[in-house]
Structures are given as structure tokens and as C-alpha cells.
Amino acid sequence: MTGRTESVESMEQLALVWRALVLDRDADADVRDLPGIAVRWADSRFAFWNCITLTEVGTDTALLGQRLSQAADIMRSKQQPGFLWLFDDLLAQEARAGVRTAAEKAGLEYAFPGTGMAGDLLPVPEPSHPDLTFVRVTTDEQLQAYADLNSSAYGFPPEHGRDGLLGSTLWKTRVHAYLGLRDGVPVTCAGTLEADGRLFVVLVATAPQWERRGYGEAVTRKALYEGARATGLTRATLHATAAGAPVYPRIGFRPNSPMGFYGLRA
Numbered sequence: 001m002t003g004r005t006e007s008v009e010s011m012e013q014l015a016l017v018w019r020a021l022v023l024d025r026d027a028d029a030d031v032r033d034l035p036g037i038a039v040r041w042a043d044s045r046f047a048f049w050n051c052i053t054l055t056e057v058g059t060d061t062a063l064l065g066q067r068l069s070q071a072a073d074i075m076r077s078k079q080q081p082g083f084l085w086l087f088d089d090l091l092a093q094e095a096r097a098g099v100r101t102a103a104e105k106a107g108l109e110y111a112f113p114g115t116g117m118a119g120d121l122l123p124v125p126e127p128s129h130p131d132l133t134f135v136r137v138t139t140d141e142q143l144q145a146y147a148d149l150n151s152s153a154y155g156f157p158p159e160h161g162r163d164g165l166l167g168s169t170l171w172k173t174r175v176h177a178y179l180g181l182r183d184g185v186p187v188t189c190a191g192t193l194e195a196d197g198r199l200f201v202v203l204v205a206t207a208p209q210w211e212r213r214g215y216g217e218a219v220t221r222k223a224l225y226e227g228a229r230a231t232g233l234t235r236a237t238l239h240a241t242a243a244g245a246p247v248y249p250r251i252g253f254r255p256n257s258p259m260g261f262y263g264l265r266a
Helices: 003-026 061-076 093-097 099-103 138-153 158-167 216-232
Strands: 030-034 036-040 050-054 083-087 106-120 131-137 176-182 185-195 197-205 235-241 255-263
Touching: 003 030, 003 036, 003 050, 003 083, 003 106, 003 185, 003 197, 003 235, 003 255, 030 235, 036 061, 050 061, 061 093, 061 099, 061 106, 061 255, 083 099, 083 106, 093 099, 099 235, 099 255, 131 216, 138 158, 138 176, 138 185, 138 197, 176 216, 185 216, 197 216
Parallel strands: 050 083, 197 235
Antiparallel strands: 030 036, 036 050, 083 255, 106 235, 106 255, 131 176, 176 185, 185 197
């Protein structure tokens, strides 16, 4: 795939996977495909389940300003905060250079960076780590541990993470979600979900006190290994935060589009 093609793939994977995850959380969630805008908004206290992304390719400066204003208006109409996920490589060069100024004009503020990644990397070898035992998430207790790890890693209150995951059947069946246990205690987690002939890596997290020990890489490899074994798929995609971006190329992912996450300006 070309760079632009992989960036489009990255955006389309987000829209597809988030549709399933958001509707799993709330069957009446706001899931709409508008001109140039995909809305995937559960109005959950777990902010990652409240998502908007721009879907057009080659968006120029004028159209970008219009779409950002539309996105901000949608976000203002919601009870819970969330993020606009913006793929830089889908913008025209001039629009990309002025994206933060355009976002501020629309009432949005830059929150943090991300990177789209993909690769034809499966199957991966069965992973192991001397410190960890891997367990698939199949119970509410395990799902709560998964939620709490994400809350801790991303700075959310624990009740927000639990609001995002507890009670889900999808996460205990369709998602290949794994905990990495150290001495029986969950310290890291990752999941993969089949989406349009690919495995999508979702909600990788490691407890802050256990970072930089290879735990996140190991549990991501486990989720990929088991997902590929179950589905036979060979391609995988993900969206990395700054903390995860150095890890995934070691598994075989290649970066495509830089991303910006934007929230409403206070």
C-alpha cells in the first residue's frame, strides 16, 4: 500500500471498529456517517468511546475549517467529553500546516498526538515473557481489571474506565482481550478485534509502575497471536499514542499518518 492508501485504511479502520465498540456500549449511541465526518459517540464517561473523525481525502483549508466547526458543534451537543481524531495525511499540505490554528478557531484544543500504524506481520511467534502469565478476558472481574489498567495508564478515574467496559459481552467474546499477570496481579493488557480482513489492536495499557519492562509489547504480541490463530488474518492495524509508538515497529508495524487528538476548548 502507498502512504496515502494506508492513511485512508487507518481512518476507515477507526470508523469501522469504533462503530462496533460504541454500539456495544450503547445500542442507541450516535453513530452517523455525515459528509466528511464519522460520528461514533456513546456519550460514555470513558472518553475514548466518544469519537469523531474526518473522512475526506485531500481536504483543503476552507473545507477543513468547515468540518472542524461542524465537529465542534456536535461535541458541544453531548453531555460527556470526547475527542476528534484527525489524520494529518488526509489533509492537503496547506491545510495540514495550519490545522492547529484552524482547530482553535473552531473552539477545539490540541490534546495529544498519535500515529496510525499497519503491517502485514501475522502470524507472529507465540509470545512469552519471564515475568508474565497471559489470561484471556472472559469474566467481569477480568474485564474490570482491563478497564482499571486503561484508566491508570491514560489518566482516567477508575469509574470512567469501568463505565466504558463493564457489562460488555463483545469484550468477553469477539475481542481477543488479554491480561498479563505478574505474580497473579494484572499489570498489562491488550486486545485485537477482527475488522474488514484485518486485526485491529485496541486499548493497550500497562500500569505506570510497571512500564519499560517489555510488558506492553509482550501482551500485544499475545493478543495478535491469538487473534491471528482464530481468524487466519495476516494484516493488522492500530492507532498508537506517543508512549506506544516506539514499541509497535518492533512487532512489525509501520507508521502511516500522524494523528492529532482534539477536545473542546474549556
